[in-house]
Amino acid sequence: MTALLQVEGLSKNFGGLQVSSDITLDLKAGDRCALIGPNGAGKTTFVNLVTGVLAPSAGTIRLDGHDVTTLTAEARVRRGLIRSFQVARLFRSMTVREHLELAILERERKTFRIFASVRRMPGLADEIAGVMDTMGLTAVADTQVGMLAYGQQRLLEIALALALKPKVLILDEPAAGVPHSESHRILDALDRLPADLAVLMIEHDMDLVFRFAKRIVVLAQGRLLCSGTAQEIAADPRVRDVYLGSRAHAHH
Amino acid sequence: MSAVATNHTRHETARGRMTRIAMDGAAVPIMAAFGLAAFWLFPEDLGLMTRIAATALFVLSLDLVLGFGGIATLGQAAMFGTGAYAAGIAAVHWVSDPIALLAIGGVAGGLIALVTGALILHARGLTLLMLTIAVVQIVQEVVNKARDWTGGSDGLSGIDPAPVLGMFRFDMFGRTSYLFALAVLLVGYMVARRIVKSPFGLACRGVKEDQLRIAALGGSPKRYLVALYAIAGVFAGVAGALTAVTSGIVGLDSVSFSWSAEALVMLVLGGTGRLYGAIIGTVAFMTIHHILAATDPFHWMLFIGLFLMAIVLFAPGGITSAFERLFNRVKGGRA
Numbered sequence: 001m002t003a004l005l006q007v008e009g010l011s012k013n014f015g016g017l018q019v020s021s022d023i024t025l026d027l028k029a030g031d032r033c034a035l036i037g038p039n040g041a042g043k044t045t046f047v048n049l050v051t052g053v054l055a056p057s058a059g060t061i062r063l064d065g066h067d068v069t070t071l072t073a074e075a076r077v078r079r080g081l082i083r084s085f086q087v088a089r090l091f092r093s094m095t096v097r098e099h100l101e102l103a104i105l106e107r108e109r110k111t112f113r114i115f116a117s118v119r120r121m122p123g124l125a126d127e128i129a130g131v132m133d134t135m136g137l138t139a140v141a142d143t144q145v146g147m148l149a150y151g152q153q154r155l156l157e158i159a160l161a162l163a164l165k166p167k168v169l170i171l172d173e174p175a176a177g178v179p180h181s182e183s184h185r186i187l188d189a190l191d192r193l194p195a196d197l198a199v200l201m202i203e204h205d206m207d208l209v210f211r212f213a214k215r216i217v218v219l220a221q222g223r224l225l226c227s228g229t230a231q232e233i234a235a236d237p238r239v240r241d242v243y244l245g246s247r248a249h250a251h252h
Numbered sequence: 253m254s255a256v257a258t259n260h261t262r263h264e265t266a267r268g269r270m271t272r273i274a275m276d277g278a279a280v281p282i283m284a285a286f287g288l289a290a291f292w293l294f295p296e297d298l299g300l301m302t303r304i305a306a307t308a309l310f311v312l313s314l315d316l317v318l319g320f321g322g323i324a325t326l327g328q329a330a331m332f333g334t335g336a337y338a339a340g341i342a343a344v345h346w347v348s349d350p351i352a353l354l355a356i357g358g359v360a361g362g363l364i365a366l367v368t369g370a371l372i373l374h375a376r377g378l379t380l381l382m383l384t385i386a387v388v389q390i391v392q393e394v395v396n397k398a399r400d401w402t403g404g405s406d407g408l409s410g411i412d413p414a415p416v417l418g419m420f421r422f423d424m425f426g427r428t429s430y431l432f433a434l435a436v437l438l439v440g441y442m443v444a445r446r447i448v449k450s451p452f453g454l455a456c457r458g459v460k461e462d463q464l465r466i467a468a469l470g471g472s473p474k475r476y477l478v479a480l481y482a483i484a485g486v487f488a489g490v491a492g493a494l495t496a497v498t499s500g501i502v503g504l505d506s507v508s509f510s511w512s513a514e515a516l517v518m519l520v521l522g523g524t525g526r527l528y529g530a531i532i533g534t535v536a537f538m539t540i541h542h543i544l545a546a547t548d549p550f551h552w553m554l555f556i557g558l559f560l561m562a563i564v565l566f567a568p569g570g571i572t573s574a575f576e577r578l579f580n581r582v583k584g585g586r587a
Contacts, residue, residue, distance in 0.1 A: 051468075053464075072467075072472075073467045073468065074467045074470050074471060074472050077467070077468060077469065077470035078470045082468075083468060085465075085468070089462060089464070089465050089468075090462075090465070091457070091458050091461040091462060091465065092461065093457075093461065094457065094458070094461070098454060098457075101451075101454060102451075102454050102455060102458055102469060103469050105451045105454070105455070106455070106469040106470045106471050107470065110451050111451045111452055111454070111455040111471060111476075112451075112452055112479065113450055113451045113452060114446075114447050114450050114452040114453075114479075114483065115446055115447070115450060116450050116451060117446070117449055117450065118449060118450065118451055118453075118454055119449075121451070160469070164469065164470065
């Protein structure tokens with residue numbers, strides 16, 4: 001089976017500074033992969049390169065066999081490469097329902113219908129009810145997002161990504177800002193993602209990473225350090241070194 | 253690492269939202285009732301009221317652009333004036349049916365907005381504001397130079413439209429003009445409301461709040477903005493044509509920076525992002541303007557200025573938001 005997402009030799013320089021070098025990574029249908037690394041390892045840069053926010057200096061990105069390296073961020077989204085944001089990045093004056101309406105209408109490419117009524121689009125309300133039910137957002141359907149608790153905003157981020165029916169989903173710190181005691185709710189939501197979806201999670205919360213990911217990839221100083229199962233990574237001395245090393249630096 | 257959203261949209265309470273929805277639904281019948289009542293009550297002022305109705309449609313187009321798309325513009329009169337001149341020139345040379353003239357104005361306004369929008373809407377904030385001013389100045393200069401067609405600084409006159417629907421002649425008292433303008437405004441309002449509630453309207457609200465987020469959902473922010481700008485251009489063009497048809501003349505001031513700015517003042521006065529705010533702001537501004545200019549021809553601008561400052565200081569969301577708050581308080585007191 002070919003990989004859904006194939007990243008090959010991806011590099012990025014800002015002037016003389018190399019922030020990503022020669023990263024190669026494959027994601028197959030059903031993968032649950034986590035990308036970890038100390039602060040400044042280039043995780044967010046990697047997400048921005050893959051999603052098309054930044055243009056790479058070298059390397060290729062293939063989505064479902066097609067080269068998408070030069071496509072815009074929106075074009076990649078329309079081909080099924082979806083991301084969630086590290087800081088919940090939502091439309092604060094819109095309700096939960098309006099967010100999902102917008103996501104589904106974007107997916108169906110119906111957003112240029114200027115005389116149709118959103119509330120009367122066939123099938124829309126049912127699909128939204130299903131997504132909200134899965135994510136536990138039904139009770140706050142008509143609440144403005146600015147009034148939601150942060151954890152609920154995080155759930156909505158995931159719900160939005162899900163409503164776009166992704167092939168590949170990149171979750172940029174899905175539990176960032178959520179109290180540790182509440183992160184199991186995010187994990188529950190992630191457990192309900194479609195089984196054939198390829199998921200790459202960037203996360204600091206090791207507890208969440210070890211429970212979610214079947215495979216872990218470690219990034220350090222813009223390079224792939226190693227990859228393996230949770231047990232392999234936990235036992236790898238190099239991983240401990242980069243984390244302890246960065247912590248030792250932080251103390252100086 | 254990623255940019256933090258810097259959006260400080262004020263949150264409405266659930267009750268505030270309900271009030272807004274209720275007012276939104278009642279707006280068309282209320283506008284029709286007030287419009288017709290004014291027709292019987294002030295038969296001497298039909299000329300002013302006709303201008304108010306056409307201007308309200310213009311300010312409504314600005315609300316579509318600014319209130320729903322977040323496009324800051326001081327050049328909306330470029331579309332208004334282009335519509336007015338297109339309809340005026342067509343009326344002088346070829347067409348006399350008033351509804352066809354409105355359509356010509358709408359097409360002209362929409363086209364100029366589409367072309368200029370595609371050129372300038374990659375910019376944001378102050379840069380965009382400057383570019384919109386540049387566009388309206390360029391259009392004005394083109395109109396001024398094309399004297400043979402537009403009459404230049406003398407204005408374009410000799411617009412003599414045929415009866416509306418072949419039945420209602422434009423009479424010398426301005427009755428037909430007023431009722432025609434009122435009807436066009438009501439239809440325009442209903443169409444605008446429909447657009448705002450459409451999938452396209454929803455996407456534009458998204459673009460206004462966070463363009464990167466829209467891109468992450470697969471939408472192209474610029475395409476939405478250009479489309480919205482063009483649609484609003486159609487409204488402004490129809491408003492311009494309506495002014496040309498009902499007044500019989502078009503002047504250079506209809507494509508001016510100051511006319512754009514005045515429309516913005518009316519919109520801010522009424523409240524943005526509500527549609528009916530545009531109507532209320534226009535009626536309030538032009539009525540006060542009319543009364544003050546008649547009672548004190550020398551100092552009326554001072555009073556307009558004071559009134560605007562009072563609104564900005566004491567009702568920052570415009571007249572409609574002050575009214576909504578009052579309405580909520582009264583309802584809250586009763587409950």
